[in-house]
Structures are given as structure tokens and as C-alpha cells.
Amino acid sequence: MIKLATAKEIQEIDRRAEKKYGIPSLLSMETAGINAADLLVERFWKNRTPAGPFVFLAGKGNNGGDAFVMARRFFLTGKKNCAIILAQGAPADDADPGVNLAVCRSLDIPVCSLPEDPDLSWRLLEAAEVVFDGLAGTGLRGALREPLAGLVGRLNSLDVMRVAIDVPSGLGDEFQAGQPILNAQVTLTMGLPKRALFLPAARAACGRIITVPLCYPSALIEDSALRGELLDHDDLQSLLPRLPASAHKNTRGHLAVFAGAVGTTGAAILAATAAARARTGLVTIFTDPEAYPLLASHVVSVMARPVTAASLDKKNLEARFRALLLGPGFGLTDSKKALMKSLLTVQLPLLIDADGLTLLAGLDPRDVRGREQSLILTPHPGECARLLDLS
DSSP: OEEEBOHHHHHHHHHHHHHTTOOOHHHHHHHHHHHHHHHIIIIISTTOOOSSOEEEEEOSSHHHHHHHHHHHHHHHTTOOOEEEEEBTBOOOTTSHHHHHHHHHHHTTOOEEETTTOHHHHHHHHHHOSEEEEESOOTTOOSSOOTTHHHHHHHHHTSSSEEEEESSOTTOOTTOOTTSOOOOOSEEEEESSOBGGGGOTTTHHHHOEEEEEOOSOOHHHHTOTTOOEEEOOHHHHHHHSOOOOTTOOGGGSOEEEEEOOOTTOHHHHHHHHHHHHHTTOSEEEEEEOTTTHHHHHTTOSSSEEEEOOTGGGOHHHHHHHOSEEEEOTTOOOSHHHHHHHHHHTTSOSOEEEOTHHHHHHHTSOGGGTTTOOSOEEEOOOHHHHHHHHTOO
16 A cells, blocks of 8 residues: 655655755655656656656745756756746755756756746747646645646646656645646656545546655655545455355355446446455345336346335345445435335345435434444545535
């Protein structure tokens, strides 16, 4: 599992790296920029660096400083058609970004200021093959404001490759759909992947995400206090219990799926089939009598039954099944609400999804109390908002 970090957690890691381990911030910036440039060439471009002009668009903060280091790295390794554009003027001379900008100037890497010479700046951007985004970083609070919001919008309209440094400008922990954000083909995220990169509203704007290692001890980037974690395919495989050679369908559990209605049988079929493919021994769908003929004719590896009074008997369910799933394509009628309240009394692990979550949001909390078995909820952001009574 890979740790994910918020902006506040990254700031704390940077602070501890300097105070506890004596790693100066200038060294961290140097490591970030050099490693980012090298990994971009190796992993994204497969050691075939584009021939066209590179333009490094920099703000006054550390993302801009990383951009200056990257520009120097490319320039010194033979990429001479590089230019730097200062989006909001130059950083302070004694700040880390200012130190790295001074080095770029000493190497005669072209530097221009967008506020002072917008015509030249846009000619450079429009002629570029690759634009590096070092405008705004993870510390952004709320939506990106002008003039950067307009700048990002115009950059998105250019026919260039856009490379985000750490995060696409506009992305922070508070990002919401519809806010301005740079659309990047690749994001070079420093040290640890940022949680915000994986927000549903932001993920498409990040392109391919490449994590750039920094000069930090493992104690900082593997700290148990970092609660966010990203699971990959190998992690999921390791989390599944090994099946003994003698395992068969009757030893791997029986799942009851209460799902589907007329017009929404597809959701029930998808959920039940997924459960079977996840190595559940037996899966039975219980659906509306009206939907049963259609649903039953489309399932192969799972069983289907119409909902009856007998199928809802509490003792029968607890004796036959190991767990319950309720909600996909379930419907929101009063009868379904009553059915859900009945199933909440069954002492089996219960996963509630989709329509089931909407019904749950309308129940009295007392309807859920007294359960001794696990209750697992899988809401998307809208469903979660309804459950928490938030906008």
C-alpha cells in the first residue's frame, strides 16, 4: 500500500525533515526537481525526450522552485530550447525558489515575466511542445483565483503537452467539481502522492501520476500517522485470504443479494456477478416477482429467486446465508423501505449500496440500533451527503 498525504501532512513532513534530520529545504527542492525531470524522461517519454521547445511556467512558491530546478536539469543535459515564464513576477532572492531562479539566469536560460511582457510570454507558450505547470501547489485553499484561473483556462486550450509539477494548478484538498484546474497529461507528484489527486472530480485532470522520490527517511513517508492509503492490484491480491486446495462452493459462504426492480435488473446482475467473481461460494439474488423472469434469464453463475414472505424469514436467512447485500437497483418505494427495515434486524453482516443508502438516510436511527453484526456502507459523494445531511 502507498501512503497518501494531505497538504498539511506534507508541510509537517517537510518541517520534520529539516528540524529533526537536518535536511535543508534547498536540498529537498534540488532532489525533487532533478528526480522529476529524470523520471519524466525515463517513465513517461521512455528516454525519447520531445524535440520541441520546453516552457516552464512558475509561480513564486516551491512549485515554481521545482520548475526552475527542472529547467536547469534539462538545459544542462542538452535540452537548450528551454524558457522560463514568471507568472506573477520573480520570487524573493533569498528564498529557495529565488536561489534556483538566479542559477537559471546565470546559465542564460531565457526568463520573461508574464505581467511585464504578456505578448512574448504567450508567443513562447503557443510555440511550446511541452509546458510545465509550476504555478500553484497543494496549499491552495478554495478555488484558484484570478489571474491564475484565467491563465489555466487559456493553457488548457493550447495544443501542447501539459506536465503538472506536484499537482495540477487549481487542485487542493478542498477542490470541488467545476473549479478551475489545469488539465495535465502527466503529474509528477513529489515525495508522496497527494490525496487530492484521487478525488473523483480531479482524477481526470491529473493524467498519469508518477511519484517522485525525495531525500526523506522512510520514517517520514511511511509514518503510521499518515492515514490515507492507496491500494493497488498487488495489495488487493494479498488482502484476499488464501483458499485451501479442498475449498468448494459450500465452504466459501453464501451471499443473499436483495436488488433489482423492473427497469433496474442490470444493477442487480452486476452486483451479484461481481460477488461471485470475488470468490463467494454461492450467490442468490432476491428480486421483485415482476422483475424475476427477466433477471433469471440473464444470470448464469448466480441463482435468482423472487422475494416472498418465506425468503424474508429471519431465522431462515440466518441459517442459510453468511452475509447480505442490499440496494443496487432496489427501488425507493414504501414497500422497499419496509423490506429494508426487516433486513436490518437480521444478524448477518450487511452491505448497503445505491438505493439502499438513500432509503437508509430516511430511516429513524433507532431502526439501525441493536445490530450485532457489521454494517458496511459504500456511498459515492452524493449518497454520503444525504447520509450526513450535508450539501
